[in-house]
Amino acid sequence: MEHKKKRTLYKLLRRLILVPIGAMIIAIGLEIFLVPNEIIDGGITGISIMLSTLTPGDLGLYLFLLNLPFVFLGYSQMGKTFALTTLFGISCLAVSTYMLHSVPAFVDDTLLAAVFGGLLVGFGVGLVIRNGGTTDGTEVLAVLFTKKTSFSVGEIIMFMNIFIISAAGFVFNWESALYSMIAYFIAYKMIDATVAGMDGSKSVWIISENAHTIGEAINEQLGRGVTYLYGEGAFSGDNKKVIFTVITRVEESKLHNLVEEIDEDAFLAVGNIQDVKGGQFKTKDIH
Numbered sequence: 001m002e003h004k005k006k007r008t009l010y011k012l013l014r015r016l017i018l019v020p021i022g023a024m025i026i027a028i029g030l031e032i033f034l035v036p037n038e039i040i041d042g043g044i045t046g047i048s049i050m051l052s053t054l055t056p057g058d059l060g061l062y063l064f065l066l067n068l069p070f071v072f073l074g075y076s077q078m079g080k081t082f083a084l085t086t087l088f089g090i091s092c093l094a095v096s097t098y099m100l101h102s103v104p105a106f107v108d109d110t111l112l113a114a115v116f117g118g119l120l121v122g123f124g125v126g127l128v129i130r131n132g133g134t135t136d137g138t139e140v141l142a143v144l145f146t147k148k149t150s151f152s153v154g155e156i157i158m159f160m161n162i163f164i165i166s167a168a169g170f171v172f173n174w175e176s177a178l179y180s181m182i183a184y185f186i187a188y189k190m191i192d193a194t195v196a197g198m199d200g201s202k203s204v205w206i207i208s209e210n211a212h213t214i215g216e217a218i219n220e221q222l223g224r225g226v227t228y229l230y231g232e233g234a235f236s237g238d239n240k241k242v243i244f245t246v247i248t249r250v251e252e253s254k255l256h257n258l259v260e261e262i263d264e265d266a267f268l269a270v271g272n273i274q275d276v277k278g279g280q281f282k283t284k285d286i287h
Helices: 002-037 043-054 059-078 080-100 110-130 137-146 153-171 174-194 211-222 249-262 281-285
Strands: 201-207 227-232 239-248 267-272
Touching (some): 002 174, 059 080, 059 137, 153 174
Antiparallel strands (some): 227 239
16 A cells, blocks of 8 residues: 555656646747747647737637636546646646747747757657646547547547648748648657657557456546456466457556556556557547
């Protein structure tokens, strides 16, 4: 029990340190590279940048207010820990952008700004995701939509961002929209690199003496279907019950916590999936 409390405290401290650092890195990419050069990011961040340009409102204020509804959606879909971590990350990002708003741009070359701004934003978002949260509500919205459609989370996010980034052509100019696409693509790739190649969906294999308890928890708390497989340990010869399921990248942190709470000695393997087809994966269980 004492060991479990120490692990929980360590994770909490890690989040309290790394989520603000990730938010500050995102803010640097936005306020010092992208925004001064009229380049936007995707998602709610891109909408906030355009609104802060068209109105007297501050970028940080829009980031907080527009993302707030998705925190409540995240609470019902992902749980309390995810929602609180996301709220913390969004708050840190809003404060960070406010603090850096008066700092002059590092470069006035638009291509350099798109490249380095995209790298910083992607790295910062990756840090936040690795610690169980997100700083943009479109990912939560995509999770909700994908449960009712045959599209993946990545496809829905890409579809939404095409419209958002294209809007930059009307707010700024079409050259800015093209540079925004470059920045978004770089940020997207950097997120994957930071989160160790985390794709839209992940395959999960769990071996535990409490397989049924873990399987029921995955089904109830994550809303994911599970399959029980039966195997035999090559060394011990013991019968083993194996859990197989598929989750989204934003659910991985919650899954780790869930398994550790039930059986901290459980074997857990998580892998990337390039494509998921067939069954109820696309329509219900898998994003």
